[in-house]
Amino acid sequence: MSPDPKAFPQAARDALKDPLLRPALGRLKTHFGAGRAAAVQRYGDFESLREAGKAIRDHAVTHLDDLLVTFEASVNARGGTVHWARDASEARRAILTILQDAGAGTVTKGKSMVTEEIALNPFLEANGIVPVETDLGEYIIQLRKEPPSHIIAPAFHLSKEQVAQTFLAAHTGLDPKRSLEERNALVQEARAILRAQFETADAGITGANFLSAADGAAVIVTNEGNGDLTRLLPKTHIVVTGIEKVVRDMTDVAVLLRLLPRSATGQPISTYVSVMAGPRGTAETDGPENFHIVLVDNGRSSLIGTEAQDVLRCIRCSACINHCPIYGAVGGHAYGATYMGPIGAALNPGVMGVAEAAHHANASTFCGRCAEVCPVMIPLPKIMRHWRAVEYSSGLAPKAITRGLGLWAFAAKRPALYRFGTRVAARLLRLMASSGMVRALPVKNGWFAVRDFPAPHGKTFQQQWKARR
Amino acid sequence: MSTRPRVGLFVTCLVDLVRPQIGFAAVKLLEQAGCEVHVPPTQTCCGQPAWNAGADGHAREIARNVVAAFEGFDYIVAPSGSCAGMIKRHYPEVFETDAVWLPRARALAAKTHELLSFLVKVCGMTGVTAQYAKRVCYHDSCSSLREMGVKAEPRALLATVGGLSIGELSDPQVCCGFGGLFSVKYPEISERMADDKIADACATGAGALIGGDLGCLLHLKGRMARQGKTLEVRHAAEVLADMGGEPALGEP
Numbered sequence: 230m231s232p233d234p235k236a237f238p239q240a241a242r243d244a245l246k247d248p249l250l251r252p253a254l255g256r257l258k259t260h261f262g263a264g265r266a267a268a269v270q271r272y273g274d275f276e277s278l279r280e281a282g283k284a285i286r287d288h289a290v291t292h293l294d295d296l297l298v299t300f301e302a303s304v305n306a307r308g309g310t311v312h313w314a315r316d317a318s319e320a321r322r323a324i325l326t327i328l329q330d331a332g333a334g335t336v337t338k339g340k341s342m343v344t345e346e347i348a349l350n351p352f353l354e355a356n357g358i359v360p361v362e363t364d365l366g367e368y369i370i371q372l373r374k375e376p377p378s379h380i381i382a383p384a385f386h387l388s389k390e391q392v393a394q395t396f397l398a399a400h401t402g403l404d405p406k407r408s409l410e411e412r413n414a415l416v417q418e419a420r421a422i423l424r425a426q427f428e429t430a431d432a433g434i435t436g437a438n439f440l441s442a443a444d445g446a447a448v449i450v451t452n453e454g455n456g457d458l459t460r461l462l463p464k465t466h467i468v469v470t471g472i473e474k475v476v477r478d479m480t481d482v483a484v485l486l487r488l489l490p491r492s493a494t495g496q497p498i499s500t501y502v503s504v505m506a507g508p509r510g511t512a513e514t515d516g517p518e519n520f521h522i523v524l525v526d527n528g529r530s531s532l533i534g535t536e537a538q539d540v541l542r543c544i545r546c547s548a549c550i551n552h553c554p555i556y557g558a559v560g561g562h563a564y565g566a567t568y569m570g571p572i573g574a575a576l577n578p579g580v581m582g583v584a585e586a587a588h589h590a591n592a593s594t595f596c597g598r599c600a601e602v603c604p605v606m607i608p609l610p611k612i613m614r615h616w617r618a619v620e621y622s623s624g625l626a627p628k629a630i631t632r633g634l635g636l637w638a639f640a641a642k643r644p645a646l647y648r649f650g651t652r653v654a655a656r657l658l659r660l661m662a663s664s665g666m667v668r669a670l671p672v673k674n675g676w677f678a679v680r681d682f683p684a685p686h687g688k689t690f691q692q693q694w695k696a697r698r
Numbered sequence: 699m700s701t702r703p704r705v706g707l708f709v710t711c712l713v714d715l716v717r718p719q720i721g722f723a724a725v726k727l728l729e730q731a732g733c734e735v736h737v738p739p740t741q742t743c744c745g746q747p748a749w750n751a752g753a754d755g756h757a758r759e760i761a762r763n764v765v766a767a768f769e770g771f772d773y774i775v776a777p778s779g780s781c782a783g784m785i786k787r788h789y790p791e792v793f794e795t796d797a798v799w800l801p802r803a804r805a806l807a808a809k810t811h812e813l814l815s816f817l818v819k820v821c822g823m824t825g826v827t828a829q830y831a832k833r834v835c836y837h838d839s840c841s842s843l844r845e846m847g848v849k850a851e852p853r854a855l856l857a858t859v860g861g862l863s864i865g866e867l868s869d870p871q872v873c874c875g876f877g878g879l880f881s882v883k884y885p886e887i888s889e890r891m892a893d894d895k896i897a898d899a900c901a902t903g904a905g906a907l908i909g910g911d912l913g914c915l916l917h918l919k920g921r922m923a924r925q926g927k928t929l930e931v932r933h934a935a936e937v938l939a940d941m942g943g944e945p946a947l948g949e950p
């Protein structure tokens with residue numbers, strides 16, 4: 230599978246036919262939906278918390294320049310180094326340089342969507358450095374050479390049996406007759422193998438959920454503890470993250486930490502919250518000797534001042550994905566992009582270009598559930614609609630759609646003509662109907678690909694109304 | 699001179715073309731509730747297809763037509779959460795940068811209602827004298843639910859219909875997959891969503907699926923027909939106006 234956002238319609242059709250995907254996606258509701266609902270209920274006034282989170286993220290997005298300057302000064306004061314990357318290639322080169330300076334051969338990685346976004350792993354491999362993913366889900370899909378299909382649960386599309394097969398094929402040094410039926414056996418096996426990697430890695434790379442400008446600190450949440458092992462054991466630690474993750478201080482972070490796990494998995498707090506600030510101090514017994522932060526722009530700053538600016542508030546909780554019926558039907562791989570579901574639909578056209586990611590903005594019914602659950606109140610459908618408007622006005626929308634809409638709009642602006650048209654249409658539909666249904670028009674796609682059309686019973690309302698009054 | 703509230707009925711383009719009896723049911727219910735109902739003949743569509751497709755220019759021109767046709771009434775009422783939502787929630791966005799039309803659009807938005815919630819919340823209707831001896835399930839359209847905040851009102855009114863009982867869907871908050879042009883652009887995804895909704899409806903043991911938005915109903919009934927399923931599909935207004943004996947959607 231090659232990640233291609235333009236191939237969304239075909240990829241979606243393929244996904245709909247995948248018999249293993251359906252049960253996997255069925256777990257969205259039980260794994261995440263129910264958990265979030267219960268956590269929100271237990272919290273009480275979750276709406277006020279959302280308002281507070283929105284305000285914090287809004288302040289961050291509208292004061293990004295100041296906050297980033299403060300952040301860099303704070304990191305420097307603690308003996309760390311900040312690297313600025315305008316795009317993916319600058320980010321990859323900055324990371325490679327740090328690793329080469331450290332003489333690194335293997336690097337462990339905590340889960341980071343930004344390193345997916347900048348396609349870091351293939352680049353490191355091409356340069357002779359071995360990246361090892363340490364988040365269990367991420368490790369599984371690394372073995373399978375697949376991209377993540379979900380932001381917080383990268384192997385969500387896989388069944389336990391598929392994971393067992395993957396381990397049997399990859400871990401050739403182990404007894405091929407061992408039992409991998411239990412989930413716990415899989416976890417233990419991965420843990421044993423990853424433990425050795427943690428101990429020998431020359432460098433560790435993590436993402437960041439939040440950055441505190443006042444403290445020069447990066448904060449990550451994990452449930453597996455792999456983040457701490459990645460950052461504490463090797464001599465060099467690199468945090469790779471988007472520029473928009475910065476907020477004022479730990480007070481702000483504390484609010485967002487209440488919102489993120491509840492929205493994501495329904496947990497009041499994640500199992501681990503790691504605060505990473507600078508290299509090991511002289512009095513400290515653990516921690517890296519070198520601490521680097523790579524701040525990646527990659528199109529984000531171009532959204533500031535546009536109608537899509539609010540998307541930068543995102544805290545990557547994936548609640549919108551978990552509640553999206555389109556994602557629930559086709560899964561994450563169909564999107565052919567690092568960010569899938571509603572957040573992908575709102576973000577991708579902005580950073581990749583509308584020509585590239587228009588399908589993401591179009592593949593939505595605007596049902597509004599994503600915006601309803603978003604912890605920082607991003608108006609996701611409104612932003613998708615904005616991209617559709619950009620697509621339409623730049624002549625990129627499919628011709629069949631623009632022509633059809635143009636014709637319809639021409640009539641809709643002229644009531645007399647419109648009424649004439651509907652009179653004719655109602656009559657034609659009645660003529661074409663058999664047993665109350667129009668079964669098919671000459672066109673075999675669109676509406677009639679999967680549905681019939683209920684025929685009108687009589688003349689249009691306006692015709693009948695005029696006759697009655 | 700009449701002191702009854704003057705209601706402009708926004709018939710909706712789909713009702714006008716495919717299911718006129720929803721319009722007549724709406725008129726009957728509004729008159730029962732003491733309103734003076736007007737149907738401006740210059741209305742066509744609310745412009746939502748254009749707006750959702752990003753065709754802002756078309757949407758603006760069509761929306762101007764609606765504003766001009768309806769601003770003289772005390773209320774504008776639509777038998778559709780989707781069209782009401784377009785006027786109430788999106789017209790102010792449509793005219794965001796238009797100093798002349800924005801105030802007019804806002805004023806119209808402020809007096810726009812979805813039919814069923816209008817009957818209950820504004821007219822104070824608490825029940826109807828209709829018969830419909832069936833167990834039904836109610837499909838909430840996403841726009842009714844999330845843009846117009848309609849949930850309890852249709853159920854409250856339906857519960858007063860003689861012989862009717864309601865069985866709830868297990869996932870009433872999930873979209874049925876219509877989404878206007880979405881259903882045409884991505885028919886297979888739309889199909890999966892419809893099939894899930896139809897399976898949910900059938901599992902309630904209901905004999906009829908009732909909804910407040912003709913778009914969803916056309917999509918679900920059209921899909922059921924293709925699957926050979928025979929669940930009856932109707933707009934709630936028809937049942938409430940005691941027109942449940944007439945042929946249901948897509949039936950001869």
Ligand code: SF4
Nearest residue numbers: 543544546547549603
């Ligand atoms: S858009 Fe909102 S719901 Fe979706 S991942 Fe971002 S913060 Fe979470």
